[in-house]
Amino acid sequence: MLTDLLGFPPQVLFGQLLLGLINGAFYAVLSLGLAVIFGLLNIVNFAHGALYMLGAFATLALTQYLGIGYWGALILSPIIVGTLGILAERLLLRRLAGIDHLYGLLLTFGMALVIEGVFVKLFGASGTPYAAPAQLQGGINLGFMFLPWYRGWVVVASLAVCVFTWYLFERTKIGAYLRAGTENPRLLQAFGVNVPLLTTLAYGYGVGLAAFAGVLAAPITQVNPMMGSNLIIVVFAVVVIGGMGSIMGAIVTGLSMGVIEGLTKVFWPEASSTVIFLVMAIVLVLRPAGLFGKTA
Amino acid sequence: MKLFKKFAASASALALLTSGASAEISDGVVKIGLLTDMSGTYSDVAGPGTVTAAEMAIEEFGGTVAGAPIVLVSADHQNKADIAANKAREWGDTEQVDAFAELVTTSVAMAVFEVAKQQNKIALVSGAASSPLTNEACIPTGLHWTYNTRALAVGTGSAVVKEGGDSWFFVTADYAFGEALQNDVSKVVEAAGGKVLGSVKHPFPASDFSSFMLQAQASGAKVIGLANAGGDTINAIKAAKEFGIVDAGQTIAGLLVFLSDVHALGLETAQGLQMTVSFYWDLNDETREWSKRFFEKTGKMPTGIQAGTYSSVRHYLKAIEATGSDDTDTVVAKMREMPVEDMFSHGGVLRTDGRMVHDMYLAEVKSPAESSGPWDYLKIVRTIPGEEAFGPLSESTCPTK
Numbered sequence: 001m002l003t004d005l006l007g008f009p010p011q012v013l014f015g016q017l018l019l020g021l022i023n024g025a026f027y028a029v030l031s032l033g034l035a036v037i038f039g040l041l042n043i044v045n046f047a048h049g050a051l052y053m054l055g056a057f058a059t060l061a062l063t064q065y066l067g068i069g070y071w072g073a074l075i076l077s078p079i080i081v082g083t084l085g086i087l088a089e090r091l092l093l094r095r096l097a098g099i100d101h102l103y104g105l106l107l108t109f110g111m112a113l114v115i116e117g118v119f120v121k122l123f124g125a126s127g128t129p130y131a132a133p134a135q136l137q138g139g140i141n142l143g144f145m146f147l148p149w150y151r152g153w154v155v156v157a158s159l160a161v162c163v164f165t166w167y168l169f170e171r172t173k174i175g176a177y178l179r180a181g182t183e184n185p186r187l188l189q190a191f192g193v194n195v196p197l198l199t200t201l202a203y204g205y206g207v208g209l210a211a212f213a214g215v216l217a218a219p220i221t222q223v224n225p226m227m228g229s230n231l232i233i234v235v236f237a238v239v240v241i242g243g244m245g246s247i248m249g250a251i252v253t254g255l256s257m258g259v260i261e262g263l264t265k266v267f268w269p270e271a272s273s274t275v276i277f278l279v280m281a282i283v284l285v286l287r288p289a290g291l292f293g294k295t296a
Numbered sequence: 297m298k299l300f301k302k303f304a305a306s307a308s309a310l311a312l313l314t315s316g317a318s319a320e321i322s323d324g325v326v327k328i329g330l331l332t333d334m335s336g337t338y339s340d341v342a343g344p345g346t347v348t349a350a351e352m353a354i355e356e357f358g359g360t361v362a363g364a365p366i367v368l369v370s371a372d373h374q375n376k377a378d379i380a381a382n383k384a385r386e387w388g389d390t391e392q393v394d395a396f397a398e399l400v401t402t403s404v405a406m407a408v409f410e411v412a413k414q415q416n417k418i419a420l421v422s423g424a425a426s427s428p429l430t431n432e433a434c435i436p437t438g439l440h441w442t443y444n445t446r447a448l449a450v451g452t453g454s455a456v457v458k459e460g461g462d463s464w465f466f467v468t469a470d471y472a473f474g475e476a477l478q479n480d481v482s483k484v485v486e487a488a489g490g491k492v493l494g495s496v497k498h499p500f501p502a503s504d505f506s507s508f509m510l511q512a513q514a515s516g517a518k519v520i521g522l523a524n525a526g527g528d529t530i531n532a533i534k535a536a537k538e539f540g541i542v543d544a545g546q547t548i549a550g551l552l553v554f555l556s557d558v559h560a561l562g563l564e565t566a567q568g569l570q571m572t573v574s575f576y577w578d579l580n581d582e583t584r585e586w587s588k589r590f591f592e593k594t595g596k597m598p599t600g601i602q603a604g605t606y607s608s609v610r611h612y613l614k615a616i617e618a619t620g621s622d623d624t625d626t627v628v629a630k631m632r633e634m635p636v637e638d639m640f641s642h643g644g645v646l647r648t649d650g651r652m653v654h655d656m657y658l659a660e661v662k663s664p665a666e667s668s669g670p671w672d673y674l675k676i677v678r679t680i681p682g683e684e685a686f687g688p689l690s691e692s693t694c695p696t697k
Binding site: 009012015016019020022023116117120124125126127128129139145146148150151220221222224226227230231262265266269270272273274 | 335336337338339340343470496497498499501502503504506507508510511514526527530531534538539540544556557559560561562565596
């Protein structure tokens with residue numbers, strides 16, 4: 001068998017593939033949010049990692065101060081953080097509409113540094129543990145590995161959100177308006193559609209996706225101020241590989257990069273933080289617009 | 297960007313203006329440059345707490361030594377050797393810094409050693425752990441204070457082997473420190489008749505450890521040794537618990553665990569973990585008194601790195617006080633001559649290879665039932681005498697010892 005040839009027993013390989021898929025689910029949800037924001041607002045949202053972190057901290061705060069558990073937070077945290085995102089779009093990002101991308105990038109990057117800096121100052125770098133909900137404690141022995149129920153839930157929830165988002169943007173009327181708004185906002189406005197409101201809501205939705213991923217991550221890693229900055233660069237690479245602004249590209253690339261990274265962790269663990277960038281470089285040489293991107 | 301400086305409150309502008317410093321103190325000021333990780337993986341084990349600890353040492357001298365004001369400057373090295381080296385060079389060349397302090401992360405300490413050697417300045421290492429710092433990588437003015445990977449191996453490594461953990465697999469941070477720790481522990485395990493089955497090197501820092509921990513599980517080793525630190529250790533321990541590795545019978549040996557890590561994990565997850573520490577706040581009246589003052593300033597109990605920074609800065613200033621000079625060679629000679637006497641160390645000896653030899657402790661994390669509240673986390677299992685922990689000077693491979 002191929003797996004035997006590579007010197008690894010098949011059960012190890014299956015386990016690593018599954019773990020890769022779990023991590024890929026996070027990449028998919030995060031890069032999906034970035035793709036929505038870039039596709040509709042033309043903003044390279046470097047604050048995405050910080051917003052993901054805010055989602056996790058909101059979960060923690062809801063439990064500690066209001067006694068609202070994980071399931072409530074899964075709905076409320078994205079709404080809270082999404083509202084913050086809407087405020088930021090109205091108060092700050094809107095002013096940069098129509099000028100060079102670079103300004104939006106710098107502003108969101110600055111926002112991320114400020115938010116993360118404040119949280120490190122307040123909470124320290126080690127973070128706080130957050131317990132998985134009682135219904136998802138423990139796990140199941142699959143024969144080739146022990147799968148914690150919670151990790152399984154992460155994959156199911158992420159895929160559900162990805163499919164919903166794809167459907168919303170590609171198959172509904174609101175999605176059609178949004179896509180038309182990027183193509184030709186003036187024309188759409190002439191038809192009586194409130195385009196600025198649409199873009200604000202789209203940003204709020206993208207931010208909400210980041211926060212949703214943050215809630216999913218809270219029981220897995222420590223809830224920690226730097227949890228987003230460790231991830232965001234990889235997620236940007238995923239978006240570039242998939243094609244900036246492509247929703248399907250973000251989903252498929254997120255999952256597949258998780259798997260590629262997972263396999264690298266077995267065959268060459270030291271390179272596992274680099275392999276995605278290697279793929280990015282190769283894709284940029286062969287298909288500059290990304291795997292799913294349309295060439296301009 | 298993230299680089300920021302702060303002058304210690306103890307050195308008032310007035311003192312700077314009016315000091316009629318003695319001729320022996322160069323530039324009329326004793327200046328200590330503290331480089332640490334202010335916001336990254338190691339900022340809780342070292343970080344701002346080490347600045348507070350150094351300030352507490354300076355306060356004991358009333359802000360002046362040998363008639364000259366003491367100034368503390370600090371910067372965030374972001375765990376990057378190049379940032380640390382550039383800052384140290386700038387401090388030494390243009391800002392009259394006499395000694396570098398703290399220096400968590402081995403790669404940072406090694407880079408600053410280069411600068412200290414060129415400029416003939418003192419490097420007071422507290423946070424970096426690798427034993428090569430007083431062996432092949434040693435410099436005459438590099439003083440390694442708090443602990444090292446050999447002492448961690450002697451403490452936790454031998455304790456785990458003694459309990460029957462005779463086959464090991466390492467999950468190792470992929471840089472100089474992880475390698476040094478894995479080497480030192482492997483030596484101890486093999487000397488005790490145990491076997492090392494393999495290792496996996498993970499990027500530093502890493503966030504998801506499930507893959508590495510499952511590889512460790514598949515090795516079938518009785519003990520999974522974590523040759524990493526800070527946030528990496530926390531995430532690895534969490535993953536081991538989540539994936540049922542501990543319940544399935546394998547032992548997790550955290551080879552470098554700090555009090556702040558236990559605090560972050562919570563006793564429910566961390567209980568029973570054995571760890572080697574250079575310091576614990578609840579050792580005796582002296583440590584409790586000092587730690588209480590530290591807690592009032594920071595809201596946290598000190599880690600060994602923070603207490604060690606206090607001790608190293610204090611001993612450095614003691615030597616300046618005794619000699620009336622801040623000349624590097626004079627001060628280092630005096631620091632070696634005087635025993636290190638403070639709440640961190642009693643009868644500590646600073647050897648010619650740069651190693652400060654003092655007692656270490658093997659501790660075990662209490663269960664939630666044993667703990668009386670926040671920060672009551674450890675029980676001391678055994679005191680490891682300095683010589684046993686750090687080995688004799690004859691073992692050191694430092695060429696200038």
